[in-house]
Amino acid sequence: MARTWFIYSMAYLRAGDADNSLEALKKCWEQQGLTQDDVEESRYPKHSGDLVLLLRIEAAKGNKELALQLVSMTISIRKEILGDKGPRVADSMYIMAGMLRDDGRDAVAAELLRETVDMGRGMLEMRPQVARALWTLGRIEEGFGNTLEADKLKSDAKVIRSQIEGREGKDEDSDAGFASLVAYLLP
Numbered sequence: 367m368a369r370t371w372f373i374y375s376m377a378y379l380r381a382g383d384a385d386n387s388l389e390a391l392k393k394c395w396e397q398q399g400l401t402q403d404d405v406e407e408s409r410y411p412k413h414s415g416d417l418v419l420l421l422r423i424e425a426a427k428g429n430k431e432l433a434l435q436l437v438s439m440t441i442s443i444r445k446e447i448l449g450d451k452g453p454r455v456a457d458s459m460y461i462m463a464g465m466l467r468d469d470g471r472d473a474v475a476a477e478l479l480r481e482t483v484d485m486g487r488g489m490l491e492m493r494p495q496v497a498r499a500l501w502t503l504g505r506i507e508e509g510f511g512n513t514l515e516a517d518k519l520k521s522d523a524k525v526i527r528s529q530i531e532g533r534e535g536k537d538e539d540s541d542a543g544f545a546s547l548v549a550y551l552l553p
Contacts, residue, residue: 368397375419384426391419406439411454414443418458425465437462451485456495457548463502472506479503494547497526501544 371394378387395405395416402420405413421436440458448454459478466475482499486492504519523544527537530547537543 368394371397372416372419375423379419379423379426382426384423387426388420388423391416391423409443409447411444411447414440414447414454414458417443418461421461430465430469434462434465437465451489451492453492453495453548456482456486456492456499460495460499460502460548463499467506472509476503476506479506493526493530497523497530498544498547500526502541505541 371390375387375390375394378384378390392402395401400408405416405420417436417440421433421440424430424436425433437458441455441462444452444455444458459482463475463478463482466472466478479499479502483496483503486496486499489496500519500523504516504523507513507516507519520539524537524539527533527544527547533547535546538546
């Protein structure tokens, strides 16, 4: 039953209902005999996914500072559990970069995205994350007025995207198109 509540929580969030999403997530934890503190202190990989959902809920509710604290926590937990590399670590870093961009902190977001690119180079399972990060870096560089660098980064993103096997659908050279290379970022 706990998993069902987790799925309800994701569905509510996708529908834009952060309050019911939070209630469903709390019921998920309650079914497992857990509190939010228990989940935050846990080093069980599934719980880092719970924290990703929680941070997205808090961001949707406008609690940006709390959401940034939670995403920072997920990065640390995932690095501790999974090592310094991997898709889930990259996903948490991408979420944080997006939040930083929303806050007008593009230079810091760019640093995180470059770290994501560096960690994922040469890893087949990380191609979607690398392509997405390169595209987003290109968009940031556009904003900085660095058109040559932006064009190179976006071109690199397209090349890596073309190397991803098993993709469905049409390639779209847009933020949404590159974001969709990675399945919904939960958990």
